[in-house]
Amino acid sequence: MAGQQRQGVSPERIVEVALGILESDGPEGLTMRRLASKLGVAVTAIYWHVGDKQALLDAVVDRIAAEVGEVPVTGEDPVARIVSMGRSLRHNLLARPHLVGLVHQRGRTAVMFQPARRVLVRELTAAGLRGQDAALAVHTILWFVSGSVLNVIQVERSPEQHPPAEELWTADDVRDAPDLLEHLARPIDPDDLFDYSLGALVHALVKRGTSH
Amino acid sequence: MAGQQRQGVSPERIVEVALGILESDGPEGLTMRRLASKLGVAVTAIYWHVGDKQALLDAVVDRIAAEVGEVPVTGEDPVARIVSMGRSLRHNLLARPHLVGLVHQRGRTAVMFQPARRVLVRELTAAGLRGQDAALAVHTILWFVSGSVLNVIQVERSPEQHPPAEELWTADDVRDAPDLLEHLARPIDPDDLFDYSLGALVHALVKRGTSH
DNA sequence: ACCTGAACACCGTTCAAGT
DNA sequence: ACCTGAACACCGTTCAAGT
Numbered sequence: 001m002a003g004q005q006r007q008g009v010s011p012e013r014i015v016e017v018a019l020g021i022l023e024s025d026g027p028e029g030l031t032m033r034r035l036a037s038k039l040g041v042a043v044t045a046i047y048w049h050v051g052d053k054q055a056l057l058d059a060v061v062d063r064i065a066a067e068v069g070e071v072p073v074t075g076e077d078p079v080a081r082i083v084s085m086g087r088s089l090r091h092n093l094l095a096r097p098h099l100v101g102l103v104h105q106r107g108r109t110a111v112m113f114q115p116a117r118r119v120l121v122r123e124l125t126a127a128g129l130r131g132q133d134a135a136l137a138v139h140t141i142l143w144f145v146s147g148s149v150l151n152v153i154q155v156e157r158s159p160e161q162h163p164p165a166e167e168l169w170t171a172d173d174v175r176d177a178p179d180l181l182e183h184l185a186r187p188i189d190p191d192d193l194f195d196y197s198l199g200a201l202v203h204a205l206v207k208r209g210t211s212h
Numbered sequence: 213m214a215g216q217q218r219q220g221v222s223p224e225r226i227v228e229v230a231l232g233i234l235e236s237d238g239p240e241g242l243t244m245r246r247l248a249s250k251l252g253v254a255v256t257a258i259y260w261h262v263g264d265k266q267a268l269l270d271a272v273v274d275r276i277a278a279e280v281g282e283v284p285v286t287g288e289d290p291v292a293r294i295v296s297m298g299r300s301l302r303h304n305l306l307a308r309p310h311l312v313g314l315v316h317q318r319g320r321t322a323v324m325f326q327p328a329r330r331v332l333v334r335e336l337t338a339a340g341l342r343g344q345d346a347a348l349a350v351h352t353i354l355w356f357v358s359g360s361v362l363n364v365i366q367v368e369r370s371p372e373q374h375p376p377a378e379e380l381w382t383a384d385d386v387r388d389a390p391d392l393l394e395h396l397a398r399p400i401d402p403d404d405l406f407d408y409s410l411g412a413l414v415h416a417l418v419k420r421g422t423s424h
Numbered sequence: 425a426c427c428t429g430a431a432c433a434c435c436g437t438t439c440a441a442g443t
Numbered sequence: 444a445c446c447t448g449a450a451c452a453c454c455g456t457t458c459a460a461g462t
Contacts, residue, residue: 008445032436042447044438049445053436105317107366107374121381125392135395140409147359154319169333180337183347197352197413204416220426244455254428256457261426265455 009041011049015059019099022060026098026157027105032056057106064099065112068092073119078127079202085119086145086198097153104150113142124206133209144201152190221253223261227271231311234272238310238369239317244268269318276311277324280304285331290339291414297331298357298410309365316362325354336418345421356413364402 017038021030032053036043050056071088075081093100103112120138129137169184229250233242244265248255262268283300287293305312315324332350341349367374381396 031434033434043436044448045446047437104362104366107369109363109366110374117381121392121396131391132395134392135398135400136405136408138396139400139405140412143360143363143405143409144356146363148355150316150362151321151355151358154316154321157319169329179343180333180346183344184333184350186347188347188351193348193351193355196348197355200352200416200420201409201413204412208412243453245453255455256429257427259456 018060022098061103061106061108065108069112069115078123082123082202083198089116090149093149097156127206129209137205221251230272234310273315273318273320277320281324281327290335294335294414295410301328302361305361309368339418341421349417
């Protein structure tokens with residue numbers, strides 16, 4: 001009720017505004033000076049509240065990691081639940097490419113995937129995996145999800161840098177199977193590819209882990 | 213024979229020295245001014261030869277991508293050959309984390325994996341995959357390899373940022389299977405994890421693609 | 425054709441000083 | 444406790460000028 005505080009900066013507000021700049025202009029748009037002017041304050045005020053730029057980025061990244069990792073889980077069996085979680089997580093991360101890129105660059109991806117990790121432990125256990133098989137499966141699935149997201153984010157951030165599909169293939173490579181060329185050259189929907197790959201992977205891990 | 217040219221800069225030499233700085237000091241160590249002084253030349257000379265910093269990075273990245281993607285392939289059957297190639301590729305990339313990180317950041321990963329892509333097309337065809345199944349498998353495997361490499365590179369570049377294993381797990385998560393906790397907490401050798409995962413994935417893809 | 429020097433606009437950061 | 448102003452060292456980049 002009394003909480004107006006129209007002027008005066010807090011660490012929370014600083015991180016908030018920094019997040020806004022990152023989301024709209026990307027990492028190179030976030031300078032201490034721009035941030036300060038957007039806060040209506042002198043540059044040095046930021047140093048008093050959150051410290052230097054490294055500390056600011058740490059605060060921002062921890063905030064993102066906590067927000068973006070929460071995902072719903074639906075489905076009948078454990079495998080379906082894992083795949084659905086992977087898809088939600090991916091969708092979540094792709095909505096904020098710049099922020100996720102920053103989390104990755106700062107080495108905090110493991111923290112961001114913390115909630116997903118919990119779900120994986122639960123579901124893989126339910127699927128019958130035990131001991132090292134379960135541990136390996138957890139790591140592998142997280143690896144795959146984060147890896148695929150990072151790849152897509154990269155494409156989305158700088159599409160002009162990416163070679164068109166035709167450049168990546170030549171007729172020489174596929175002379176044994178000519179029809180392969182058109183399948184390779186046709187741009188594959190990353191969503192479809194993700195579903196296909198993750199499904200195959202989870203299936204293989206569960207099977208391998210429960211077969212002995 | 214006459215090629216001495218002790219002084220006088222060429223685009224090649226500029227890129228070479230830039231690569232050296234990147235490898236030893238990382239991306240933030242590469243400034244136009246440091247590069248120029250290391251070349252024994254005025255900053256502006258670089259602009260004449262290779263253009264601005266964006267152009268310099270493009271040149272550097274293309275050079276890395278061409279060098280680092282070449283890998284040997286050994287093994288009896290197609291699956292073994294693919295797995296062995298993945299391991300070599302991974303080993304190759306992990307030897308130059310800074311450079312690979314830069315390639316990724318600039319959106320040129322697809323170019324870097326060009327030679328691997330050729331091998332995959334050949335081996336997957338030999339394994340009996342056709343059409344869309346083969347195309348999906350190619351993309352999936354490349355996705356997985358690049359993703360896993362990026363994850364490890366991140367850990368290697370900033371180990372202090374990474375949460376220790378104990379923080380990532382709590383007893384609550386694994387009360388159904390207590391022994392799982394120690395397996396999860398034990399640091400997994402990334403090499404072993406990679407072999408395990410890639411093997412499972414390739415097997416699953418080949419099986420799925422040849423079963424219908 | 426190739427290279428330099430000076431200048432400009434922009435960084436992050438520190439530090440003494442204000443209230 | 445909280446914030447400012449001035450200053451410093453460092454960026455990338457441009458441009459006129461030299462040979």
